[in-house]
Amino acid sequence: xxxxxxxxxxxVDQFQRVQxxxxxxxKENATETYEGLKKDYKSLKAILNTLGVNxxxxxxxxx
Numbered sequence: 001x002x003x004x005x006x007x008x009x010x011x012v013d014q015f016q017r018v019q020x021x022x023x024x025x026x027k028e029n030a031t032e033t034y035e036g037l038k039k040d041y042k043s044l045k046a047i048l049n050t051l052g053v054n055x056x057x058x059x060x061x062x063x
Contacts, residue, residue, distance in 0.1 A: 008051055012058065015044040019060050038063065 002010075018040045025034040041061060048055060 004051070008048075008053060011044055011047050011051070012053065015041070015048060016058065018044060022061055 018037055022034055022037045022041060025031075025037060041063065045055065045059070
């Protein structure tokens with residue numbers, strides 16, 4: 001079973017990947033892709049908040 005630190009690292013990595021894809025989708029005006037990624041973004045953000053992660057520095061989208 002993974003430790004809390006491993007879980008947090010994994011979710012932070014996923015969160016950062018989703019944000020990078022959201023930025024690209026926004027730049028390319030891919031609105032449907034952006035909206036799909038936004039659902040993942042919100043889910044990951046909720047998990048990180050529950051785990052007590054401070055998102056101030058890593059949340060670049062801020063939605």
